[in-house]
Amino acid sequence: MDLNLRDIRALVAVAEAGSFTRAAERLHLSQPALTVQIRRLEEAVGARLFDRNSRNVALTPTGRELLPLLRKSLHDMENVLRDARALGEGQSGTIRIACLPTFAASVLPELVIGMKREVPRVSFQIHDVVASTVNALVRNEEADIGLTGGEVLDPMLEVLCSAVDRLVAVFPRTHPLAKRRRIGLDDLAQTPLVLTAPGTSVRAVVDAALSESREPRDIACEPTYMMTAVAMVRAGLGVTILPETAREVRAEPGLVAKAIDHPAFVRSIAIVKKRGRTLPAIAERFVTLMRLAVEN
Template sequence: MDLNLRDIRALVAVAEAGSFTRAAERLHLSQPALTVQIRRLEEAVGARLLDRNSRNVALTPTGRELLPLLRKSLRDMENVLRDARAMGVGESGTIRIACLPTFAASVLPELIIGMKRDVPRVGFQIRDVVASTVNALVRNEDVDIGLTGGEVTDPLIDVLHAGVDRLVAVCPKSHALAKKRRIVPDDLARVPLVLTAPGTSVRAVVDAALSETREALDIACEPTYMMTAVAMVRAGLGVTILPETAREVRAEPGLVVKPIGHPAFARPIAIVKKKGRTLPAVTERFVESMREAMRTPR
């Protein structure tokens, strides 16, 4: 027979109260029910734990030796149950998220601060990576949720929320395009470009948006990271196209950000999870915060 948490609690209560009557009152049990629990524990242990007569009750030698161990087991199990309940209602736990670097460097820090204010016992494991890696981490269950870019076509991934991230052109203040109020695709096709590397979600949108221009593109550099692209623009290597939400686009006082007058310059972004997997309650709470941040114009 397995040890039962209620039975252990019954023995500890009797030992501390020195009385079945007082222990039963403390546990809100009838004395017969308390007696059943003690007998059940004794059967599980295989030894008598209490000596009882009409005047008092006392631990047997075996009961005295086991009591500290049973008290510790009771505390440990109560701690486990308390932690499990907290996780079940979203009051603790670890949020494992993979996200685009633009999101990690812009919106994510504010969301973490807000979450830690509401749920002090929450922890975070963050992977800031390109969209294809976000999807792979979600698919392989290395993370629970992802903020990815581009169209989500993987049948193993569920989209929890979808939005768009407008793209803008970034160029030096001295550049000819800096004087234009709005830039069109043909303007971009006529100047050297610093584009993020093939395989990134931004590059896929840019390639598709510029595919109808008649000019052959002059691609000067293809860095992976946006900060590198900004540095290359600062050095005069060309014009880059980045998400409007990326903090990198406004990090350099010598550069200007110009809107692009074409609807194709918008990157789909989405909150995703593995299909068929239940998210921890605390992660569900964080997903709601992410949804709200994506709905709010920034």
């Protein structure tokens, strides 16, 4: 017979109270029910743990030796139960998230601060990576939730929320496009471009949009990171196209960001999890905050 938490709690209560009656009151049990628990524990141990008479109850030598061990076990198990309950109720735990760098550098810090304010015991594992890697991390269960870009075609991923991120053209204030009221597809096709590398969600949108123009593309360079693209634009290499929400767009006072007058320059974004997997309660709480940020 295995030891169980209630029986151990009963032994500790009787030992501390020195009475079955007082221990039963403390545990909100009837005295016969408490006696059954003690007998069950004695059967599991294989030895008598209490000497009883009409006046008092005293631990046997075996009981005295076992009491500190069982008290420690009780303390440890109660801690485990408390921690498990906190995890189940979303009051603690680790949020493993993979997300686009634009989201990580703009919206995510405020969401993390807000979550830590609500749940001080929360911790985060953050992967700020391109969309294809976001999808892979969620699919391989290295991240519980992901914020990805582009159309989600992977059947192993479930979309929890979707929205769009508008793209803007970024260039120096001295650039000829700065004088235009509107920037169209042909304007972009006639100027050198600094585009993020192939394989990124932004590049996929830009390539699809520019394919509608018959003008040949003049791609000056293809950096991986948006901050590098901004630096190249600042140096005068051309115009870059980035999400409007990207922090890099606002990082340089000498640059201008203007909307592109074409409906194709929008990037789909989505919050995803692995299909068929239950999210930890703490992650569910964070998805609610993410959803509000994405949809607004």
